[in-house]
Amino acid sequence: MLQSSRVGMAQPISKRPDMTNRKTLLLFVLAAPFLGAGPAAALECDVDTAAAFDLPGVTVTAAVPAEDGAAACLVSGTVITQGGDAPDGAARFEIRLPEAWNGRFAMLGNGGLAGRVRASANHADIAYANATGYVTAMTDLGHEAESSVDARFALLPDGTPDDAAIADYYHRATHVVTQTAKAMATAAYGHAPQRSYLTGCSTGGRMAQVAATRYPDDFDGVISGTPFMDISSMLKIQHFQINQLLSPDAQILPEKLPAIQAAVMQACDGIDGTVDGLVQMPAACSFAPETMICPGADDAACISAAQAKALRAYFTALHTDDGQLVFPGYAPVLFDDGFSNFQGGKEPAADVTAAEPWGNDGFAPAPIEWSFSDHIIQYLVKHDPSFNVRDLGISPDGTVPRPVVEEFIARTAAGNGSDLAATQAFLDAGKKMILYHGWGDHALSPFRTTRFVDDLARREGGMQALSAKARLFMVPDMGHCRGGTGPDAFNTLAALEAWVEQGIAPDALAAEKLDDSGAVTRSMPLCPYPARAEYSGTGDVTQAANWSCTANTALLQMGSVGISAGLLTGGEPTQ
Known part of the structure; x- marks a missing residue:
């Protein structure tokens, strides 16, 4: 449930320079052409230009060039949050407007109890979005805090619940900032995003599932990584x-x-x-x-x-x-x-x-x-x-x-994302969901995620039926969202994009383990649950070429x- 580095900071991504610029990124870039670039050369990156978009409830506080990925402007500010049977609140945001827009939008999920504008999304997804021209957005989920385990925002000074801040953390801020980012993209480029996705891990995974179940029209597909799907x-x-x-x-x-x-x-x-x-x-x-x-x-x-x-x-x-x-x-x-x-x-x-x-x-x-x-x-x-x-x-x-x-x-x-019936409705509308979870996660039990998918498959009439709409990838020996000894670098956003836009379902995700210098120390395929990667019996066990995805009933043995x-x-x- 810990938060990762903000998108606007180059250092966390640059430490892993080859994470998405390898075979996987190249294949997906070739397979998924841009939906339509915007006239970004005319966009000046300054507060006055961004403020001139004149979006309701939005106050722009900064606009600076991005330090990583393709050329882009990072617009920061606040937006008034309304609705959801709660008083008005406010959420901070950072919206990335690329010079060459590919017509897509990606919301990047936060982590823990939030409180800062930071992303918990898969690093490979963030790098891919930045490199290929996505408009992206992040939010603090409607309150400010120095620690991602600080829940004091939930009470007002008199000790009564702060219903606005709670609603924003649970679901509202994600929805409002998503709407704001889409409106800003429309103002900047002259047309709305043609495809929209949310990618997040931990609380970001919960944000993906809550968005799917509460605001199903916001996204064409979501990525629920290591989801904090049940607050209980x-x-x-x-x-x-x-x-x-x-x-x-x-x-x-x-x-x-x-x-x-x-x-x-x-x-x-x-x-x-x-x-x-x-x-x-x-x-x-x-x-x-x-x-x-x-x-x-x-x-x-x-x-x-x-x-x-x-x-x-x-x-x-x-x-x-x-x-x-x-x-x-x-x-x-x-x-x-x-x-x-x-x-x-x-x-x-x-x-x-x-x-x-x-x-x-x-x-x-x-x-x-x-x-x-x-x-x-x-x-x-x-x-x-x-x-x-x-x-x-x-x-x-x-x-x-x-x-x-x-x-x-x-x-x-109101903050849970595990409603099976509502998830089904999202999927039945033609939307897609990719989930992933590390077997070595000590923050959130990986068995909760497999149980969720098992329950969803039962309702759908079996795992094969569910696999046309949603797929789970379990990651051997990966910790909470990343880390551990297993292969923790893999691109889920490119996979979701290809599935939604071209109907190419991800039969496997290419995963790598990188050392501090960015060198690959291990690779293997991640397989759609309940399949697992099986070693061929010959060759180096640390090389993906010696593994393949096979149907697996043994995984269901207890x-x-x-x-x-x-x-x-x-x-x-x-x-």
Whole structure:
């Protein structure tokens, strides 16, 4: 759920110069011709010119040349947000107007609880949009904050809910800034965008799914990466946190992670038929934390009984106390990258019994997911900054009282993007959806995304029927949106563009792992779920040429991890 670098800054993209300028970008540029370039040479990049567009409710505050991609002007400002059964609010934006417009628009999703004009979208998508002449837009989702885990925007100074800011974060700002960007493009080039897309990851993935279900006419297709689709995922996060804070020896700290990672790889790496350092089938894994309990003195090679219990809780689904699935457990992947940052923490809690175990009002040094869930529960659900999340009644064994879930959903449903019926309606209108999620994500469970697609496929009459409208790509050993040891550089925007505009469905995504210099260290195809990449049995396992996508029923087999994660629980989650 962390936010990535703003589009207008060249450095984050230039560090990965070949990410989209390889075969994949070239093929898609040749396959998908421009829809129609605008007369950009006449566009002056200054505030007066941008302000002269005279768009209702818009105040332009800056206009500067872009520092990356094709020549473009970055227009910044604010827009009044209206509608959505909420008072008027305001959202900041940055809109990129290229000199040579290709006739397309892309909204770039934000991350976390937003608060700054930044994009969480796939870096390859951003680079592709900038290089090929998209108009793009970003927003702060209607409030200002220095931290992406700060939910204080949700309450007014008198302690009552700020309904305008909440509506903007949940759904409204995305819609209004989308309309503003389209209007600005029309004013600048003389015609409206001919195709519109949204690409985002984490909260940006939620933005994609909320746009599809609440404002289906805004986009021709959306990319939902690592989606924060259900805000009630915060309850599952607290289920794990309760367990790792049961006692001082229960917290899973960095010194234990190498041993946990080694045990996981021993149990899970080869299940897909190839020992290659990647876990492609975590649901079929039967990793048992209890086998790591120290038989004698504590050391880095083993874990305490309390830590084993906490780790077991991490993989275990959260249910209501009458048995309905609330949220799946996590996958046992990539403990050596991301777990401490998001879940376990980098240092011991100062007081495991305190309402804020790490102090500092729930901010760092608390792990990100403690901060994120703590603030959402306090400010967006309970409307009480002093509320102790332990008082929700979540049990260590993985149940939560149904009234707690019902209250949570009532307060946050407007921000959810997991409405299956509304998603179907979007897809039935001829729109397309690409989803992706890293198996090594420690912020949001990848099993929630596979469960969403499974439930959607069941409604559609099977995965084959769904694949004509939506496809999910699971990424081995990728962390939250990016990072990890797996191939995390791939272009979903070009794939969506080709699918919407030419009817070319993505049978695979070419994915690469790049080092800090931009050199490719690994490549492989990402396959449409439930297919997976299969090694040919010969050649270098780090080369895509030795892998192919194959139909995969084995992925649907369950080991103890998949069973504990709730993947066999009947019915749809309580969202």
